[in-house]
Amino acid sequence: MARVDRAAKAQIVAVAGSSGSGKSEWVRRQVRRKRRLIVWDPDGDHEGERFGHVRDLLRQVYANRAGPGRYCLTTGDLSQFDLWARLAFAWGDCVAVAEETADVTTPGKAPPGWGTLVRRGRKRGITIIGITQRPSESDKTLLGNASLTHAGNLRRLADRRTLAAEMGIEPERLAAIRELRRPDS
Numbered sequence: 165m166a167r168v169d170r171a172a173k174a175q176i177v178a179v180a181g182s183s184g185s186g187k188s189e190w191v192r193r194q195v196r197r198k199r200r201l202i203v204w205d206p207d208g209d210h211e212g213e214r215f216g217h218v219r220d221l222l223r224q225v226y227a228n229r230a231g232p233g234r235y236c237l238t239t240g241d242l243s244q245f246d247l248w249a250r251l252a253f254a255w256g257d258c259v260a261v262a263e264e265t266a267d268v269t270t271p272g273k274a275p276p277g278w279g280t281l282v283r284r285g286r287k288r289g290i291t292i293i294g295i296t297q298r299p300s301e302s303d304k305t306l307l308g309n310a311s312l313t314h315a316g317n318l319r320r321l322a323d324r325r326t327l328a329a330e331m332g333i334e335p336e337r338l339a340a341i342r343e344l345r346r347p348d349s
Contacts, residue, residue, distance in 0.1 A: 174286040176309045177293040180302075180327050181316020181341075187295050190314055191261060194293070199232035200258035204248050209263060212236040218244040218251065225255050242268050249277035256288035265296045269303035279305050300326040317341050 177194075181187045188209045195201055195210075202225070203210045212234030215221040221237050237248050245268040252260035260281060262268070269278060282305045285292050294306040300322040307313075307330040315331075315338055318324045324335040 174289050174291045175311045176282060176286065176306065177291065177312045177314065178299070178307050178310035178327075178330075179293060179295040179314045179316075180299045180318060180323070181297065182319045182323075183297055185316030185318075185341075187297075187314075187316055188263065190316075191293055191295060195259050195261065198234070198259045200255070201234040202248075202252045202255060202258055202260050203236040204245060204260075204262040204268070205236040205238050206240050206242075206263060206267070208236070208238045210236050210261065214238045217241075218247045221248070222251055225251060229255070246275045246277040249275065249281045252290065253277065253281045253285055253288065256290060258289075259291045259293065260285065261293045261295070263295050265294045265303065265306060266298040266301040269306075271301060271304060274303040274305040278303070282306050282309055297323075299323050299330075304330075315341055 179187050179191060192210060201212060203212060208214065213224065214236050215224065216239050218237060221235055224235060237244065252258065269275060274282060281290065282292055296302040299307060313331055315327060318327060318338055321335065324338040328335040328338050
């Protein structure tokens with residue numbers, strides 16, 4: 165019964181928008197108060213304890229298996245993504261955020277760890293948030309399983325078409341979304 169309750173609360177969220185459209189800011193607001201957060205964060209956009217290598221993150225997560233933690237893997241080494249995804253899946257009952265999925269996935273097939281996380285993570289109480297500037301270059305596993313899609317401005321028609329097809333809307337509706345800017349910029 166607990167497994168059903170965890171899965172009912174967990175979501176799969178696809179966040180798409182061109183550079184500067186407010187994707188990371190929107191996600192930061194969504195996860196601000198989450199006690200268990202694990203982020204693939206190559207640009208260091210998120211708050212949390214930072215790790216430069218997945219082995220160091222693994223040690224911390226293992227040492228704190230059941231407790232709260234806000235962890236960010238801030239490496240530029242894209243080969244560590246699959247292990248990060250496997251670690252998020254193993255930790256369970258958390259929010260897993262993956263920045264710039266087009267850098268680490270392809271439209272054809274999700275990497276094994278990421279595919280498992282997206283397809284089976286909700287059963288473990290994991291909310292998955294995948295962020296991309298290029299939905300046409302990102303894996304369809306995330307887009308096809310999303311329970312919520314947050315769209316920012318998408319400048320390229322191919323990206324609008326991809327996201328619109330997954331959302332069941334016309335690409336023109338996405339074209340109407342304008343870039344978000346802070347008042348001071």
